[in-house]
Amino acid sequence: MVERADDMVVPESVLPVRWLRRPGRWRWGKDAQGRSTWARGRVLAAVAVSTAGLLAFHSAVPDSVGHPGSLVEAFLPWLGLAVPVILLLALLRRSATALAVLLLPTAVWTQLFGGVLLPRDPGAPDLTVLQHNVSDENADPAGTARALVDAGPQLIALEELTPSALPRFEAALAGAYAYHAVRGTVGLWSKYPLTDARPVDIKPRGITEEWSRGLRAGARTPWGEIAVYVAHLPSVRVRPTGFDCAFRNESAGLLGAALAAETTDRVILLGDLNATVDDRGLAPITAHLTLPPRDLAFSWPAAFPVSRIDQILTRSAAITAIRALPATASDHLPVTAGITFTP
Numbered sequence: 384m385v386e387r388a389d390d391m392v393v394p395e396s397v398l399p400v401r402w403l404r405r406p407g408r409w410r411w412g413k414d415a416q417g418r419s420t421w422a423r424g425r426v427l428a429a430v431a432v433s434t435a436g437l438l439a440f441h442s443a444v445p446d447s448v449g450h451p452g453s454l455v456e457a458f459l460p461w462l463g464l465a466v467p468v469i470l471l472l473a474l475l476r477r478s479a480t481a482l483a484v485l486l487l488p489t490a491v492w493t494q495l496f497g498g499v500l501l502p503r504d505p506g507a508p509d510l511t512v513l514q515h516n517v518s519d520e521n522a523d524p525a526g527t528a529r530a531l532v533d534a535g536p537q538l539i540a541l542e543e544l545t546p547s548a549l550p551r552f553e554a555a556l557a558g559a560y561a562y563h564a565v566r567g568t569v570g571l572w573s574k575y576p577l578t579d580a581r582p583v584d585i586k587p588r589g590i591t592e593e594w595s596r597g598l599r600a601g602a603r604t605p606w607g608e609i610a611v612y613v614a615h616l617p618s619v620r621v622r623p624t625g626f627d628c629a630f631r632n633e634s635a636g637l638l639g640a641a642l643a644a645e646t647t648d649r650v651i652l653l654g655d656l657n658a659t660v661d662d663r664g665l666a667p668i669t670a671h672l673t674l675p676p677r678d679l680a681f682s683w684p685a686a687f688p689v690s691r692i693d694q695i696l697t698r699s700a701a702i703t704a705i706r707a708l709p710a711t712a713s714d715h716l717p718v719t720a721g722i723t724f725t726p
Contacts, residue, residue, distance in 0.1 A: 420478060515717040685716050
């Protein structure tokens with residue numbers, strides 16, 4: 384027993400210091416099998432090395448049968464969660480080897496995504512744009528539209544516009560946006576005049592029903608003519624056979640061909656691309672556009688965002704900052720970006 388100054392008697396068995404001093408508790412020498420702290424935790428060390436390899440060389444993961452490469456790239460930032468898990472297990476295992484090797488995935492994740500955790504001042508943009516998949520089950524189109532107007536963008540791109548909801552979006556946005564164009568289920572609202580609005584054919588051959596999800600329009604801005612594309616690529620699914628993204632990839636190829644043929648120097652692409660910018664399935668698109676700075680502005684699903692599949696990409700322009708806005712009545716979060724134009 385131990386007596387405290389206030390004469391209260393406390394059993395030694397409940398004292399944390401006594402618990403930590405028990406034989407073998409948190410001992411960093413040899414364990415009961417005679418293994419040193421450097422000989423323990425080799426499996427954990429192997430997992431740490433594998434995590435670092437996936438982060439650094441994700442493009443080397445095969446993407447043929449089942450598209451495992453695209454699946455890894457869809458959730459690439461979340462591989463960093465392996466670091467605290469391995470850290471905890473390494474401490475419990477009392478493995479100096481696992482702790483030392485853990486520096487590898489920590490360093491790689493920090494190099495890829497650590498910058499998003501640092502404060503930065505992007506400065507005032509020339510143009511603010513907004514991208515939002517409003518959901519074909521949206522029960523409050525007017526409220527959703529008001530939330531988008533309050534964000535103050537000059538351009539708004541919407542996807543999953545249904546015949547019943549479209550008039551309500553048009554009415555709610557008309558006061559702030561004098562110009563708009565809708566083709567199929569995608570639309571563009573603008574504070575600047577729009578010209579040459581036309582559909583862009585990004586329909587995969589295997590889809591037989593009526594399907595129009597691409598739009599191109601010219602926007603006459605103070606910075607000159609800008610070609611604005613709005614697109615909604617097909618959804619992807621995780622199935623027992625793997626990551627089903629064939630339609631998405633085919634549609635991305637068609638959109639990439641349209642961007643390659645675009646003669647206007649300045650281009651903005653706004654859309655639900657059903658892919659992160661790390662996903663190699665978007666390579667036909669990203670080959671012709673500039674990626675935004677890395678961020679953690681996840682947009683889907685709205686209830687618990689784990690990935691940003693709503694994208695804003697540019698050509699002859701730079702995205703200074705990109706962020707997700709509060710939830711609307713959609714299953715996606717709106718995404719807004721500031722854009723500056725290069726001379």
